[in-house]
Amino acid sequence: MRKSFGDNVVLSDVDLTVEPGQCVVLIGASGSGKSTLLRCVNLLEVVDDGVITFEGRDITDPRVDGDEVRSRMGMVFQAYNLFPHLDVMGNVTLALRLVHGVGAEEARSRGAAMLDRVGLATKAGARPDDLSGGQQQRVAIARALVANPRLMLLDEVTSALDPELVGEVLDLLTDLKAEGVTMLLNTHEMGFARDVADQVCFLHDGRIHERGRPEQVLGDPQQERTRAFLSRIRA
Amino acid sequence: MAHPVADEAPGAWQPSEVQRDRDEWRRRRTVRSAVIAAGSTLLLLGAVGGAVVSSPGWQRVRETYFDWDKAVSSFPAVLEGLWLNIRVMVVCWLLILLLSLTVAIVRTLRGPVAFPLRLLGTAYVDVFRGLPLLLVIFLLGFGGPALSLQGLPTSPLFWGGAALVLSYSAYVAEVFRAGIESVHPSQRLAGRSLGLTYGQTLRHVVLPQAWRRVIPPLMNDLVSLQKDSGLIAVLGVSDAIRKAQIETALDFNYTPYVVAGVLFCCLTIPMARLTDRYARKKGYHGAGGHL
Numbered sequence: 001m002r003k004s005f006g007d008n009v010v011l012s013d014v015d016l017t018v019e020p021g022q023c024v025v026l027i028g029a030s031g032s033g034k035s036t037l038l039r040c041v042n043l044l045e046v047v048d049d050g051v052i053t054f055e056g057r058d059i060t061d062p063r064v065d066g067d068e069v070r071s072r073m074g075m076v077f078q079a080y081n082l083f084p085h086l087d088v089m090g091n092v093t094l095a096l097r098l099v100h101g102v103g104a105e106e107a108r109s110r111g112a113a114m115l116d117r118v119g120l121a122t123k124a125g126a127r128p129d130d131l132s133g134g135q136q137q138r139v140a141i142a143r144a145l146v147a148n149p150r151l152m153l154l155d156e157v158t159s160a161l162d163p164e165l166v167g168e169v170l171d172l173l174t175d176l177k178a179e180g181v182t183m184l185l186n187t188h189e190m191g192f193a194r195d196v197a198d199q200v201c202f203l204h205d206g207r208i209h210e211r212g213r214p215e216q217v218l219g220d221p222q223q224e225r226t227r228a229f230l231s232r233i234r235a
Numbered sequence: 236m237a238h239p240v241a242d243e244a245p246g247a248w249q250p251s252e253v254q255r256d257r258d259e260w261r262r263r264r265t266v267r268s269a270v271i272a273a274g275s276t277l278l279l280l281g282a283v284g285g286a287v288v289s290s291p292g293w294q295r296v297r298e299t300y301f302d303w304d305k306a307v308s309s310f311p312a313v314l315e316g317l318w319l320n321i322r323v324m325v326v327c328w329l330l331i332l333l334l335s336l337t338v339a340i341v342r343t344l345r346g347p348v349a350f351p352l353r354l355l356g357t358a359y360v361d362v363f364r365g366l367p368l369l370l371v372i373f374l375l376g377f378g379g380p381a382l383s384l385q386g387l388p389t390s391p392l393f394w395g396g397a398a399l400v401l402s403y404s405a406y407v408a409e410v411f412r413a414g415i416e417s418v419h420p421s422q423r424l425a426g427r428s429l430g431l432t433y434g435q436t437l438r439h440v441v442l443p444q445a446w447r448r449v450i451p452p453l454m455n456d457l458v459s460l461q462k463d464s465g466l467i468a469v470l471g472v473s474d475a476i477r478k479a480q481i482e483t484a485l486d487f488n489y490t491p492y493v494v495a496g497v498l499f500c501c502l503t504i505p506m507a508r509l510t511d512r513y514a515r516k517k518g519y520h521g522a523g524g525h526l
Binding site: 072098 | 421422424425426427428429430431432435439440443444447
């Protein structure tokens with residue numbers, strides 16, 4: 001797969017597979033193409049060349065209905081991107097009602113169950129602006145998860161959080177992994193990658209330089225660039 | 236930010252000596268500032284009023300513009316005309332909202348497919364923002380009926396209203412467009428990532444946020460429309476200004492114009508205060524002025 005913005009080639013020769021139930025973690029410096037990769041998978045960006053297969057179907061084919069594909073993925077953004085004009089319940093149930101044709105009654109009960117699962121059952125009526133960053137991010141995860149997506153895409157979901165709030169979000173992701181949710185995410189939390197990931201991929205300048213089990217990539221990197229990156233963030 | 240202290244009973248806090256001194260100083264300064272502000276305002280108003288009243292022509296001006304008996308006698312006719320202004324304003328405002336929102340949405344469409352629509356929207360806004368409102372009223376008010384179009388009325392009221400709608404929609408469309416474009420692109424991304432279509436994202440994510448932001452400027456345009464609805468008087472429509480003109484023509488006493496002016500202010504000033512209050516309730520801080 002390849003993606004460029006103008007002359008700036010962001011991703012080239014990226015070849016990656018996420019098996020059902022797996023958690024694949026992308027690591028790499030800012031600008032290495034991690035976020036762009038996630039956005040391409042969510043069809044928020046159009047790829048220049050290559051194929052992205054989702055549930056056995058080529059979703060990069062322009063004849064594919066992108067809205068329908070996106071409705072079966074869950075995307076969580078670094079800056080939460082909650083809808084400020086809706087309360088927490090409204091955020092979580094919007095897609096259920098509009099996209100999945102779920103009635104208002106059932107949407108509310110599914111939304112309530114989802115909020116309970118992320119530990120925010122009491123916040124259903126709150127406005128996003130009145131929540132802490134960690135709570136907002138958990139609402140965003142609930143919003144992405146409520147329609148039972150086949151794949152969760154998480155784009156640096158803890159990078160905008162205070163250190164003390166990072167833990168509550170990572171704990172939630174660890175639970176999701178245990179429940180068998182398929183996840184593709186990028187993060188700077190190496191501890192999380194080591195504990196939860198099935199596969200870690202190191203991106204540099206739009207290419208995957210190294211991949212493998214977390215203990216191998218993080219513990220015994222083979223590539224010079226990976227070693228340099230890891231030593232910088234540990235310093 | 237006041238954080239409650241855990242081991243302190245509510246109400247147990249007493250301000251310290253330093254704090255009481257500060258509070259006292261602030262209170263004294265507030266009183267002094269208020270006295271100065273009130274005094275200087277009265278002085279200025281008194282000076283302006285005095286200059287007008289002591290002017291050599293004041294006696295004649297008072298007789299021709301501020302004649303109480305004339306005001307009372309012309310009031311019913313002007314008020315009746317104002318009722319027409321109000322109806323014109325309400326109907327036109329609804330049509331303006333509809334047309335301008337459509338134009339704004341068209342202008343924010345992306346992609347080459349929408350190019351002809353965008354071009355049309357841009358051309359419309361450019362032309363009607365460029366033309367003086369009075370000119371549009373003249374052109375449509377006299378040219379529209381001359382077309383003798385089947386099914387369209389030829390009344391000056393209809394064509395005057397059409398001129399108001401076309402002219403105002405161009406401005407209001409730009410207000411809406413600014414509102415739509417002020418919603419951060421990440422909101423669209425979030426909507427689309429959930430599987431919402433372009434239209435659903437616009438309807439349920441972008442427009443509700445844009446709407447809230449443009450309420451103050453929209454209300455500003457509404458206040459402006461209230462008074463500009465009087466311009467259709469030039470077509471001979473019997474609105475408040477036209478009625479005042481007729482009353483004036485009886486004896487060349489211009490008091491009815493002042494009556495009409497006061498009545499227009501009675502409409503627009505409460506509307507302006509209402510705007511401020513509504514916007515504040517919607518959480519739009521810095522809306523309008525504070526009174």
